[in-house]
């Protein structure tokens with residue numbers, strides 16, 4: 001582990017509506033068992049049985065699913081790691097609500113805090129959210145993660 005749970009304990013996983021979001025919830029489950037303190041934000045739930053199973057694995061007092069009201073304006077106060085599981089290789093165009101605002105939150109944290117104080121580490125799964133799978137960060141508004149987790 002590069003970012004050990006003893007140092008980087010509080011993790012927020014932000015999940016999108018597709019399989020990238022499912023990867024995020026599976027990652028959350030594993031991280032919980034590795035000793036991290038997990039929270040999951042999954043604002044746009046897709047009605048798919050497989051996705052429901054992954055939610056059932058997770059939903060417990062130990063891994064809260066947050067509502068938008070639970071998210072503080074400045075996520076850097078509450079979390080040491082943000083897991084970006086919003087979009088993977090099927091992302092197209094520019095982000096639609098609520099992800100237009102959500103994608104901006106890790107980016108603005110990185111821009112505002114990095115020079116002055118510690119900010120949460122941003123870890124993207126498969127593809128940084130907002131990037132086109134082949135053409136990259138076309139709009140220049142995608143997430144620039146500290147770490148990308150990609151499994152061949």
Ligand SMILES: NC(=O)C1=CN([C@@H]2O[C@H](COP(=O)(O)OP(=O)(O)OC[C@H]3O[C@@H](n4cnc5c(N)ncnc54)[C@H](O)[C@@H]3O)[C@@H](O)[C@H]2O)[C@@H](O)CC1
Nearest residue numbers: 017018019020023087088089090091092093094095096126
């Ligand atoms: N297919 C595979 O081989 C595997 C895929 N996996 C994961 O699944 C990801 C791909 O999953 P999906 O194909 O479900 O796609 P994504 O999870 O990348 O996203 C699809 C969802 O995003 C929405 N969306 C696309 N563009 C949007 C925009 N501009 N604004 C708002 N919503 C938008 C779509 O309507 C759809 O609901 C991969 O990147 C990877 O993380 C892994 O689970 C393992 C295997």
